[in-house]
Amino acid sequence: xxxxxxxxxxxxxxxxxxxxxxxxxxxxxxxxxxxxxxxxxxxxxxxxxxxxxxxxxxxxxxxxxxxxxxxxxxxxxxxxxxxxxxxxxxxxxxxxxxxxxxxxxxxxxxxxxxxxxxxxxxxxxxxxxxxxxxxxxxxxxxxxxxxxxxxxxxxxxxxxxxxxxxxxxxxxxxxxxxxxxxxxxxxxxxxxxxxxxxxxxxxxxxxxxxxxxxxxxxxxxxxxxxxxxxxxxxxxxxxxxxxxxxxxxxxxxxxxxxxxxxxxxxxxxxxxxxxxxxxxxxxxx
Numbered sequence: 001x002x003x004x005x006x007x008x009x010x011x012x013x014x015x016x017x018x019x020x021x022x023x024x025x026x027x028x029x030x031x032x033x034x035x036x037x038x039x040x041x042x043x044x045x046x047x048x049x050x051x052x053x054x055x056x057x058x059x060x061x062x063x064x065x066x067x068x069x070x071x072x073x074x075x076x077x078x079x080x081x082x083x084x085x086x087x088x089x090x091x092x093x094x095x096x097x098x099x100x101x102x103x104x105x106x107x108x109x110x111x112x113x114x115x116x117x118x119x120x121x122x123x124x125x126x127x128x129x130x131x132x133x134x135x136x137x138x139x140x141x142x143x144x145x146x147x148x149x150x151x152x153x154x155x156x157x158x159x160x161x162x163x164x165x166x167x168x169x170x171x172x173x174x175x176x177x178x179x180x181x182x183x184x185x186x187x188x189x190x191x192x193x194x195x196x197x198x199x200x201x202x203x204x205x206x207x208x209x210x211x212x213x214x215x216x217x218x219x220x221x222x223x224x225x226x227x228x229x230x231x232x233x234x235x236x237x238x239x240x241x242x243x244x245x246x247x248x249x250x251x252x253x254x255x256x257x258x259x260x261x262x263x264x265x266x267x268x269x270x271x272x273x274x275x276x277x278x279x280x281x282x283x284x285x
Contacts, residue, residue: 025251027232029282031061036278038083038135038181038241039254040091046280047091047113048254049081049241054091054116061280067116071095074118076105083135083181083192083241085145089113094133094147095121106133108145108159122159125166130157135241137184139211146184146211148191153179156189156211158218171221176207181241181254187212190227192239192253198260198270203231204239206253233257233281235270251283 033039034055035048045064046057056065070093071078082094091111097104106124111117122145124130134150139158144167147157154175158167178194189209196202208227213219230239230253237257244251258273259266269275 025283040086043247085138087138094136122164135181137182198236
């Protein structure tokens with residue numbers, strides 16, 4: 001109970017500071033990881049996703065466990081994991097099949113956080129308008145999970161965790177383009193977007209948007225605001241997922257550098273790089 005109260009207080013402080021600008025969120029640590037897609041933490045470990053793998057790290061950045069066959073035993077073909085979240089000992093991952101621009105079989109896949117092994121899945125409702133899943137976030141306050149869309153970022157999509165049923169969607173206006181990861185906290189969604197131009201050394205951004213109205217209902221339309229300009233990455237590249245530590249309120253963002261990305265497709269390396277580097281950036285108040 002004490003940990004939960006501390007988390008809410010710190011999280012609220014971070015949200016308030018982020019709205020005023022980037023200065024109060026201080027960069028306190030950077031370390032490399034294997035995955036390039038998403039990050040989650042339960043305050044004891046970091047969980048990192050690559051397109052076709054899951055990794056588990058301690059908080060110092062030491063690799064503890066990996067699952068390089070994360071789609072084994074699942075229904076239908078899958079070849080991509082986006083951003084992830086962790087809740088009550090389970091990792092929630094947005095998974096899909098993508099090939100030559102065609103995306104199908106979107107699922108909310110749940111893994112055991114201790115073993116990184118598959119447990120169950122929630123299928124995507126094809127009638128929602130969602131066409132891709134770049135990431136997801138657990139709504140702990142309402143027992144729900146949200147999905148984001150890199151292709152069509154004009155809505156966020158909500159499912160009930162207890163029934164696996166689709167709940168509804170919230171429109172985002174203006175639309176944050178090239179969404180990568182999301183994190184839900186105190187009725188608000190924080191969204192990471194690969195909207196900077198690395199060729200011009202322009203930074204990516206985090207946005208924040210209300211998901212519920214004053215009565216506790218899903219909003220019809222939410223207006224995202226800039227939460228933080230990510231100008232302190234070592235090199236502007238491709239921002240990915242984000243998470244908050246439930247024990248101390250720290251924010252962690254995954255970023256990739258070195259590879260030139262054109263419309264989501266790798267197109268060689270920038271000068272001075274012969275491989276892509278994936279790093280976790282840790283921020284505190």
